[in-house]
Amino acid sequence: MFQTERNIITQTPYTDSFDFDEIKDFITNASKNLFISHRFKNSDKILVQPRGGFPTYDKVFELYGEFVGAGVDILPLTIDSNTRLNDYAMAKKMLALSEETDENMLNGYPLVNHGYRVTRKMVTHYDTPISLRHGTPDARLLVEVALASGIFEIEGGPITYLLPYSKNFPLDKAFLYWKYVEKVCAEYSKLNEPINRESFGPLSATLQPPAIVIVIQLLEMLLSLEEGVKSFSVSFSQTGSMSQDIVSSNVIKKLARKYADRFGHNDAIVNLVYHQWMGAFPRDKEFSDSLINTSTVIASLVRADKMITKTRDEAFGIPTKEVNATAVRNTQYTLNMLRGLPVITDEEEEENLTQMVDDIMEAVFNDPADTLWRQVFNSIKKGIIDIPFSPHIINNGEAITIRDEEYNIRFYKRGNIPISDRCLAFERSKVKLGGKSLVENIIHDIGIML
């Protein structure tokens, strides 16, 4: 049954004809170096991964050369936005134009149009793990092509690739499309080292409350593991408060294990990914360097397994390959002096955050629906899960967050999020509006790094 579905999905004039037997052989015999799950197991340093992708094969090949020269651990493959919207015809046209004119007519690599036979040459040439970065609600074909190419880490998920990116793509469809992705990843995971799935914790990158970020990370993890995925990365981005990052990390690590085990996934490996600051960057490039450096220090303090880098050109658009590689080199340099840091804990804050996450998780599990994805779907519809600054119509948008004096992100209004009165009181006790209106405070709190 499932194979019939896969045959239908992969039969399109926009990509190579699929030879599933050959792909199975390739994955079975693929170099261990291509699997990030293998790197996670055998490395005791934080793996460094930038972002990046260009339309043509040659430019991505050169970009990878630059990254490898800078000591990258994990290569990215960022996909263009036409492909993200499944508009392969437009991607094909723009790729042809990019190849003719040498201009970049796409903001990423149109992987489906290039196809797996060509892309695999580049992947095996560098023999380095590659992570697929996209933002696609329906990633079924894209992920088939990626895995067949030797790209063995797939980022995204039905919630994290939808609520921050789309106004009205149907959420229930996204759940079913991602179920397909999880199943394919699970099936290929039996052949060699496991395929790693990674969730996208930054969400809309604007005053995201850690409790909601963690809940969504845990739920996407469970949805993935229940389809048979064995290696999963939860993630979050720099909040703007170093201590809140540490608290978030301690709680997400503990709870990811707890919930994975509770649902019987004791054999699944869970990793932590830390995103350097995802909000608005300063236009002063020296400030950007300083910010990136600080992010690297925090990634060490939170004991991340992987860190995703930014560049000093963030405020100005897509960075050149040289600037991008410099960020990787500098991050590795800084990381090198951050060995053996002490483990920091904050019991009161961790207890409060754990309580909020557990309360929301229980509310999701108490939904009467018969499957987890439907419970999550209903919970989002009811506002039990509610992210600030989502463009999506299904998101409740009642919860309001604000920074306290130490720049921790706190709940100001909970909307329908079922956090207890006690936790809300704790959160609100930290907040001082300082004689300014709520909105003035929020505007200030969004722009703290400018």
Next chain:
Amino acid sequence: MRVVTGVVGNDIHVVANRLIEISLKERGFEVFNLGVNTYLEEFIDAVIETDADVLLISSLNGEAEGWSRDLLFLKSKFDLDGVLFAIGGNLSVGEANAEDMSQKYRAYGYDLVFHQIDLNEGLDIIEQTLKEQN
């Protein structure tokens, strides 16, 4: 008082939209936020459906101009005389002064035009105008 608000056109700038909603609620308005990426027809439908007193459209980077040209036509089809039409944000593609923008958008059919002015200042003017009307 009821307000319909949202971002017009193919524009997904959600942060300002959300801040407008929070500010309006803080001022005691009943808010119907259509969110980002909203067409002019949808705004008019919502105004009729909710019997709104104010339509407040926001826009960034000049998106609004192309989308506002049908406003007078749409207004002429329905009885919307009691509704205050306001638009704010960054209303031009390049640089432009507020006075030129105001004239242009008034000609499109808006009563109040806020080009690159502070959010609270704009909302003060809306409240003041509503008071004077009653």
